[in-house]
Amino acid sequence: MGRRRSLESIDTLVIHCSATPNGRWTTPEDIDRWHAARGFRRDMSISPHDSPGLLHIGYHYVLLTTGAVTMGRPEIESGAHVTGHNDHTIGLCMIGTDAFSPAQWETLCRHVTQQQQRRPGIRVCGHRDLSPDRDGDGRVEAHEWLKICPGFSVADWLAGGMTPLPGHIFAAGGST
Ligand SMILES: [Zn+2]
Numbered sequence: 001m002g003r004r005r006s007l008e009s010i011d012t013l014v015i016h017c018s019a020t021p022n023g024r025w026t027t028p029e030d031i032d033r034w035h036a037a038r039g040f041r042r043d044m045s046i047s048p049h050d051s052p053g054l055l056h057i058g059y060h061y062v063l064l065t066t067g068a069v070t071m072g073r074p075e076i077e078s079g080a081h082v083t084g085h086n087d088h089t090i091g092l093c094m095i096g097t098d099a100f101s102p103a104q105w106e107t108l109c110r111h112v113t114q115q116q117q118r119r120p121g122i123r124v125c126g127h128r129d130l131s132p133d134r135d136g137d138g139r140v141e142a143h144e145w146l147k148i149c150p151g152f153s154v155a156d157w158l159a160g161g162m163t164p165l166p167g168h169i170f171a172a173g174g175s176t
Helices: 026-039 102-118 154-159
Strands: 012-017 061-063 069-071 087-096 123-126
Touching: 012 102, 061 102, 087 102, 102 123, 123 154
Parallel strands: 012 087, 012 123, 061 087
Antiparallel strands: 061 069
């Protein structure tokens, strides 16, 4: 169950994908049902008026295929999205797997920029970057990814100035 936390404890933004077919309409309510099935539960006493219809969702934000971003858990409540790191992170889920609409890329840029302005120095990474470093060499390598989430390299996206990553842009008929 989610726990109340101080907003000052947040130092990392973790980007996820919903692992649904690229471009397919999927809603926070869908994710709420999946997370209910996994046993996730919010503590609705923390902030009862935030997303009152989503009692289970583990993410703080969901980025829809239209580019709209909707709220899941309030930031004041710890999420349920990355084992071992829920207390100090915010979880954002992009609908899709490895190709996202231009509007989604645009919103991701705006959302991350806003977080960086609110929280100077915040780390921005992908879920897969927080997989355990099993061989202990100090780097999380491809063979150590627990799951390929999200379906692109957040580090490459940041290094490219937050422009849409080639090969990961969804267009009707396929990715480009
Ligand atoms: Zn994930």
